[in-house]
Amino acid sequence: MKDIVLQPTAVSRHRRIIVVAIVLGLAIASASAAFFLSRGAAQPSAAIDNRDAKGAAKPGVILLTGYEPFGKKKEPNPSWEGIKKLDGKSWKGYQLVCKLVPVVWGAPHDHLPSWIAEHQPAAVFAFGQGGKGSFTVEAVAVNERADSKDNLGAKPTQRTIIEDGPFVYTTSLPYANIVSELAKKGHGVRLSKLAGHYLCEEMLYTLEHLKATKNVQGPVAFCHVPPLQSDLNGQPVTAELVESFVMDVLEVSYPSIQGGGTRAEPGNEARAQDVKDIREFVNRYFRTWSE
Numbered sequence: 001m002k003d004i005v006l007q008p009t010a011v012s013r014h015r016r017i018i019v020v021a022i023v024l025g026l027a028i029a030s031a032s033a034a035f036f037l038s039r040g041a042a043q044p045s046a047a048i049d050n051r052d053a054k055g056a057a058k059p060g061v062i063l064l065t066g067y068e069p070f071g072k073k074k075e076p077n078p079s080w081e082g083i084k085k086l087d088g089k090s091w092k093g094y095q096l097v098c099k100l101v102p103v104v105w106g107a108p109h110d111h112l113p114s115w116i117a118e119h120q121p122a123a124v125f126a127f128g129q130g131g132k133g134s135f136t137v138e139a140v141a142v143n144e145r146a147d148s149k150d151n152l153g154a155k156p157t158q159r160t161i162i163e164d165g166p167f168v169y170t171t172s173l174p175y176a177n178i179v180s181e182l183a184k185k186g187h188g189v190r191l192s193k194l195a196g197h198y199l200c201e202e203m204l205y206t207l208e209h210l211k212a213t214k215n216v217q218g219p220v221a222f223c224h225v226p227p228l229q230s231d232l233n234g235q236p237v238t239a240e241l242v243e244s245f246v247m248d249v250l251e252v253s254y255p256s257i258q259g260g261g262t263r264a265e266p267g268n269e270a271r272a273q274d275v276k277d278i279r280e281f282v283n284r285y286f287r288t289w290s291e
Contacts, residue, residue, distance in 0.1 A: 130224025
């Protein structure tokens with residue numbers, strides 16, 4: 001067989017083809033690697049997000065909130081004093097995370113979304129200082145603010161908590177059953193349908209709105225606790241007493257936490273007469289307050 005002899009021009013052309021093929025191959029490989037790496041960076045797996053530095057699965061979080069001192073004397077707020085020692089503790093496989101909320105108009109909306117995004121809580125339970133004589137489970141959140149000053153000395157810049165939000169949310173927890181179970185545990189507790197139109201109302205309304213818009217998946221709730229050292233069934237209210245109430249709220253709410261809770265019910269889906277009654281009550285409240 002005769003050897004094939006390539007002419008110089010043919011050899012040059014052959015080399016150019018090989019070089020071009022190699023360059024194209026490298027370019028395709030580089031682009032493919034970049035594509036898959038970018039997808040991996042933009043969409044981290046849930047397994048990685050839910051594991052600590054040692055590779056162990058992180059526990060779910062239950063978020064607890066309480067308010068800072070407010071008013072002229074700035075006395076310790078029982079809602080914070082009763083939960084602050086629970087921060088970081090484990091409960092039924094969950095980790096408790098406690099946050100202090102400023103008594104400032106708009107603070108719930110300013111802080112809750114970032115806390116929820118960071119911790120992805122299975123439930124959020126908020127607490128605030130209420131009246132003397134009983135613990136209170138709030139059943140209704142109204143989209144109205146009182147014309148009162150906050151800790152910065154400022155009044156609300158708008159009358160509503162969430163602009164264009166429904167007039168009222170009915171709390172997403174089975175509140176009647178929770179009150180009954182808390183009473184069985186010996187707590188002086190009652191059900192309330194008026195959260196006060198101050199920062200406590202704003203907290204509950206904001207939580208229910210976040211749940212209704214699917215920013216929170218689990219149950220949310222708000223409870224008022226009596227002032228420290230006030231009388232409750234013949235005994236003084238202490239931080240330890242408030243803490244025991246908080247833990248019992250978690251205990252009786254455990255089925256809802258496990259089940260993910262129910263969706264918040266906006267007022268425009270509630271019974272018309274209920275909304276009318278609440279609106280009339282709120283109007284009487286503001287007339288009495290202004291007088």
